[in-house]
Amino acid sequence: MGARERPSLWRWSLVAVTWQLSLWVGWGLVLAALVLYLRADDHDYGYQLTMVAALVIFGELRPVVASDYAQDGVPMSTAFVFAALYMWGFVPAILLQAVAVLLSEMMQRKDIWKLVFNVGQYVLSVTAAWGVMWLAGVRPTLENPTSELFLRDVVWMALSWIVCHLVNLGMVAGLAGSAGQTWWESFSEDFWYYTFSTLSVLAVSPFIVAMLLVKWTLLPLLLLPLVAVYKTAAISRRRERQALHDALTDLPNRVLLQQRVTAALDEVRRDGSGLAFFLLDLDRFKEVNDTLGHPAGDALLEVVARRLIGAVRPGDTVARLGGDEFAVLLPDIEHPNDAIEVAGRIKTALAEPFRLEGVTMDVDVSIGIALCPQHGEDVEVLMRRADVAMYVAKDEQTGIEVYDAARDPNSPARLGTVTALREALDLGHLALHYQPKVALDDGTVVGVEALVRWEHPVRGLVPPDEFVPLAERTGLVHRLTAFVLREALDQVSEWWAIGVQVPVAVNVSMRDLQETDLAGLVAAELDAHGLPPSALVLEVTESVLAQDPGRAVATLRELADLGVSSSLDDFGTGYSSLLLLERLPVAEIKVDRSFVRRLDEADGDPAMVRSIVGFAHGLGLSVVAEGVESSSAWKLLREMGCDVAQGYRVARPMPTAQATQWLVERVVRGPAERTGLRVVGGDDAGPR
Ligand code: C2E
Ligand code: MG
Ligand code: MG
Numbered sequence: 127m128g129a130r131e132r133p134s135l136w137r138w139s140l141v142a143v144t145w146q147l148s149l150w151v152g153w154g155l156v157l158a159a160l161v162l163y164l165r166a167d168d169h170d171y172g173y174q175l176t177m178v179a180a181l182v183i184f185g186e187l188r189p190v191v192a193s194d195y196a197q198d199g200v201p202m203s204t205a206f207v208f209a210a211l212y213m214w215g216f217v218p219a220i221l222l223q224a225v226a227v228l229l230s231e232m233m234q235r236k237d238i239w240k241l242v243f244n245v246g247q248y249v250l251s252v253t254a255a256w257g258v259m260w261l262a263g264v265r266p267t268l269e270n271p272t273s274e275l276f277l278r279d280v281v282w283m284a285l286s287w288i289v290c291h292l293v294n295l296g297m298v299a300g301l302a303g304s305a306g307q308t309w310w311e312s313f314s315e316d317f318w319y320y321t322f323s324t325l326s327v328l329a330v331s332p333f334i335v336a337m338l339l340v341k342w343t344l345l346p347l348l349l350l351p352l353v354a355v356y357k358t359a360a361i362s363r364r365r366e367r368q369a370l371h372d373a374l375t376d377l378p379n380r381v382l383l384q385q386r387v388t389a390a391l392d393e394v395r396r397d398g399s400g401l402a403f404f405l406l407d408l409d410r411f412k413e414v415n416d417t418l419g420h421p422a423g424d425a426l427l428e429v430v431a432r433r434l435i436g437a438v439r440p441g442d443t444v445a446r447l448g449g450d451e452f453a454v455l456l457p458d459i460e461h462p463n464d465a466i467e468v469a470g471r472i473k474t475a476l477a478e479p480f481r482l483e484g485v486t487m488d489v490d491v492s493i494g495i496a497l498c499p500q501h502g503e504d505v506e507v508l509m510r511r512a513d514v515a516m517y518v519a520k521d522e523q524t525g526i527e528v529y530d531a532a533r534d535p536n537s538p539a540r541l542g543t544v545t546a547l548r549e550a551l552d553l554g555h556l557a558l559h560y561q562p563k564v565a566l567d568d569g570t571v572v573g574v575e576a577l578v579r580w581e582h583p584v585r586g587l588v589p590p591d592e593f594v595p596l597a598e599r600t601g602l603v604h605r606l607t608a609f610v611l612r613e614a615l616d617q618v619s620e621w622w623a624i625g626v627q628v629p630v631a632v633n634v635s636m637r638d639l640q641e642t643d644l645a646g647l648v649a650a651e652l653d654a655h656g657l658p659p660s661a662l663v664l665e666v667t668e669s670v671l672a673q674d675p676g677r678a679v680a681t682l683r684e685l686a687d688l689g690v691s692s693s694l695d696d697f698g699t700g701y702s703s704l705l706l707l708e709r710l711p712v713a714e715i716k717v718d719r720s721f722v723r724r725l726d727e728a729d730g731d732p733a734m735v736r737s738i739v740g741f742a743h744g745l746g747l748s749v750v751a752e753g754v755e756s757s758s759a760w761k762l763l764r765e766m767g768c769d770v771a772q773g774y775r776v777a778r779p780m781p782t783a784q785a786t787q788w789l790v791e792r793v794v795r796g797p798a799e800r801t802g803l804r805v806v807g808g809d810d811a812g813p814r
Contacts, residue, residue, distance in 0.1 A: 144300030145243065152246025155253055159220035166217070166268045174342045175210070175218060175268075178334075181345065182206045182222045185352075186230045201230060202352055205327050207252060209334035212283065215266040216256045223252045243301065251293040255286035275336055287328040291321060372446040374424055375431035383445035383453055387505045390457045394498055401498045402465035404454040405512040406434075406472070407520065409490040411450035414482075422482050426489065429480055437475040438468065453512075462497060462528050469493045469526045492519040495528045544600050547580070547593055551605050555581050558613050559779035562788065563631070563750060563772045566764045571793050573663060575631040575772065576614040577779045578606070598635050607638045608647065615655045615662070617782060622661065626789045631663040631693060639666065640677045645684035652690075659689030665716070666692055669700030679710060686711040693750070698738065708745060715742050719753025719773070725763070726756050736766050743767070 185203030203226045211219035227248050231241040259265070262282035266272040295317070337345050370382035378386065390401050408430065415423035427450065434444045434452060443455040454472070459465050472493065479486045494516025496508045511529040519527035550556055560574040580588035597603040611632055618630045638644050644664075652659060664685060666678070682692050691713035698718045721735050735751070742749045751763045754773030763771060777788060 140300050144297050148243045148246025148250060148297065152249040153242075155220055155249050156224045156245065159217045159224075162217045163221060163268070174338055175214065177342065177345055178206050178210050178213075178218075178338070179222060179225075181349070182210075182226050183229060184349070186226045186233075201226065202327060202330075202356070204324075205330040206334060208255070208287075208328055208331035209338065211252065211256060211259070212264075212272060212279075212331065212335045213266060213338055214268050214271050216253070217268060219252055219256065220249055223248050247294065247297045250297065251290045254293040255290040258282060258286040258289050272335065273339070275332065275339060280332060283332060287325055290328070291324050294324075295320065375428055375446050377431050377435075377452075378443055378445040380445065380447050383443060383447070383455065384505055386443045386445075387455055387508065390455060391498060391503060391505065393457065395503070399458055400460035400500075402454075402456040402459040402468070403496050403498070403508045403512050404456070404465075404469060404472075405447075405494045405509070405516045406452040406454065407492050407516055408450040408476075409492060409520070410487075411489065414487065414489070418483060418485065425482055426480055429482075430476060430489070433475040433478075434472060437472045453509075459497070462495070462500075465495050465497060466526060466528065469495060473525055490525070492516055493526045494519055495526070497528070501529045543593065543596060544602065546582075547597060547602060548605075550580055550582070551602070551609060555583070556606075556609060557581055557781065558610060558617065559781055560617070560630075560785035561772060561779040562777050562785075562792075563770050564776050566751075566760070566768055566771050571628055571789065572770055573629045573631055574785065574789070575633075575665065575779075576610060576617075577633070578610050594635070598637055601637070601641075603635045603637050604642055607632075607634055607644075611647065611651055615651050615657060618661050619655045619657060621786070621789060622657070624790065625794045626786075628789070628793065629661050629663050631665050633665045633667075633695065636666075636678060639681040644681050645688055648685060648690055649688055652688075660691075662690050663714070664690060664692045665695040666712075667695045667700070668697050668715075668718075675706055675710075683711045696752070698734075704741070712747065714748045714750055714770075716750040716752050716772070717768075722751050722753045722759060722763070722773070723755070725759045732762055732766065735763070735768070739766050739768050 182203040185201055185206060203222075207219055207223045207226065210222050224245050227245045228241065231244055236244075259282060262285075264272070264279070264282065334345070334348065337348065370379060370385075371377065372379045387401075387403065393399070394401055411423065411426070414426055427446070430452070431444070431446065434454065438444060438454060438456070441457060443453075445453045445455070447453055454468075456465065456468060459468075473491060476489060476491050479488050494512045494514065496502060496511035496515060498508060501511045502508045511534070514534045515527040515529040518530070518533050519525055557579050558576045559579055560576055562571050563573045563575060564570060565572050578590050578594070580590075580593055582588045594603070594606070597606045614630045614632050618628075621628070634644065648662065648664075652662065655661075666682070685692060692711065693714040693716055694707075694710065694712045695716050696718040697715040698721050715738070717735060717738055721738070725732055725735060739749050748769045750770040750772055751759075751768050752772055754760055754763065754771040754775045756775060760771060760775055780788060
């Protein structure tokens with residue numbers, strides 16, 4: 127709650143005065159009315175008054191509530207209280223009003239002091255209305271009630287409604303000082319809403335008076351339209367609720383969340399505190415839906431919703447944004463650690479296994495946190511930043527992340543690199559290095575892989591790991607791939623011209639396979655360079671392929687139809703199923719270098735690589751070992767029957783001139799005896 131300003135002294139005195147007024151004056155008036163009533167002589171209007179009293183009570187039981195946020199609404203009973211005021215004056219009106227408020231407050235189980243205050247408050251406002259009437263010279267009593275109604279009476283009546291309404295608002299606002307709001311803030315808040323609904327209820331009172339004067343027995347008929355109004359209000363309230371809540375979990379939906387965040391942000395701006403906004407995404411929800419079906423998925427979401435509500439405080443908002451995405455709004459959070467603590471509670475609440483249809487399952491959650499004012503001061507920015515944090519949490523499997531500009535692909539710091547990368551592409555600051563692939567059995571050069579480098583004017587040679595992922599996130603990767611493809615084919619045509627006829631392998635990203643006509647681009651480039659499809663191999667990383675094979679597989683097939691073969695890179699890191707592997711139109715897999723490295727470790731177990739080689743061969747695929755650094759690994763791999771090796775043991779990735787020299791030595795004039803490499807060249811050369 128921290129930095130909230132304390133109400134000033136005069137505001138406290140305002141609260142005190144308002145409070146004393148309602149307590150002593152308000153209740154004093156009730157008491158006076160009671161005494162006067164008891165002392166009044168019997169009168170002729172007993173039945174009418176009883177009827178009106180009954181309708182007041184009925185009106186309290188059925189308050190007209192038009193909207194969710196105006197919880198107190200305007201009770202219909204007020205119209206009858208005013209009718210009693212106009213008919214019989216002060217005494218019955220005050221008593222009826224007191225009874226009505228007591229009844230309603232007790233039904234809502236309000237705090238006793240609130241009840242005391244509210245009775246006083248309404249009694250005072252009715253008294254004010256009576257004052258207007260008295261000044262207008264209209265002074266009916268129980269013994270001497272009003273007997274006629276004229277059109278001109280509407281003038282003072284309207285005036286009495288306005289005065290009553292203003293006194294009411296003024297007293298509520300007077301007490302608002304204790305909630306830290308200023309008197310004016312509270313007074314003006316929802317001013318028009320309350321004014322409109324109050325006046326429309328009070329405007330019914332002259333009709334009631336007219337009926338009392340003409341045919342009071344018809345009065346209950348008035349209930350019909352009133353009940354209809356009540357019903358309509360209830361329906362519209364339900365509709366409003368539906369429009370703002372999620373049907374499955376009954377949590378606030380995106381629209382309501384946005385309203386709440388906006389309101390909370392206003393508050394932060396006003397009192398200089400802070401707030402936290404979380405985005406949550408269930409980690410294995412799709413699995414539940416796929417394996418147990420949608421009803422089970424729905425049931426899971428409901429349980430998750432309940433656990434989320436249980437993990438936060440009453441004033442916080444938990445919302446469902448759709449699918450398995452939830453959001454939490456915590457007002458009054460200033461320190462990141464407080465937010466992390468709540469996120470930790472949420473994680474613990476969801477960590478407990480779920481039992482659904484007799485199956486116990488674990489569902490993990492990734493939470494992204496954005497704070498106001500640290501990370502943004504408007505709804506969209508906060509949501510976007512929480513989203514970025516959530517993806518980091520998911521990617522790095524940390525579970526909870528607070529937004530960090532350094533890891534945001536859209537942040538200005540990052541945009542510096544994106545812009546710089548775009549410039550590098552324009553200015554030709556990117557270069558390709560080439561690393562050979564050789565056959566394990568006889569050392570034949572069977573290809574080269576093109577690996578991109580950024581020749582940064584300040585940072586020097588930047589490795590691809592530092593900018594390719596960025597290019598992938600921003601869509602710049604299409605330009606990057608087109609550049610690498612053209613550059614690599616330029617180089618290969620040169621090599622082929624001097625007799626080094628090996629294919630070049632180009633790495634492509636998932637987005638190339640999904641979003642562009644890669645096959646079309648490849649065909650055009652091969653054509654432009656006058657090269658056969660066998661001059662090119664495309665490498666696709668296994669992990670990304672396993673995520674979403676659909677469209678990617680189709681592209682790979684188009685490429686295969688062209689005659690361009692593909693290779694599954696970093697194999698073993700992506701958990702692709704054997705089924706997927708069988709379906710994939712690839713000719714080669716590249717065993718990830720983490721497996722190859724383990725061959726060199728003292729307790730290294732070669733069984734993994736051996737079995738990969740075994741089943742790849744079973745599927746008719748050729749196997750490349752990546753990252754071969756030692757002679758012992760080389761030997762082991764050869765024994766296992768692995769086909770090709772790539773790694774520092776053979777050669778590091780080399781800039782063009784050096785790669786050309788290396789290739790020419792081994793392939794064209796290579797002293798095969800010395801290096802153990804076979805000369806490849808002439809017409810029989812080319813890819814395997
Ligand atoms: P990759 O395709 O698996 O490339 C092999 C990586 O292993 C290269 O890293 C290479 O330098 C390194 N390497 C080769 N032999 C050895 C070895 O014996 N020991 C060790 N420790 N490492 C070795 P590099 O060049 O840093 O490239 C990293 C990754 O960046 C590549 O992995 C590839 O996925 C990506 N990449 C490189 N160029 C491109 C490109 O033009 N386009 C795209 N989309 N991605 C690229
Ligand atoms: Mg590669
Ligand atoms: Mg690799």
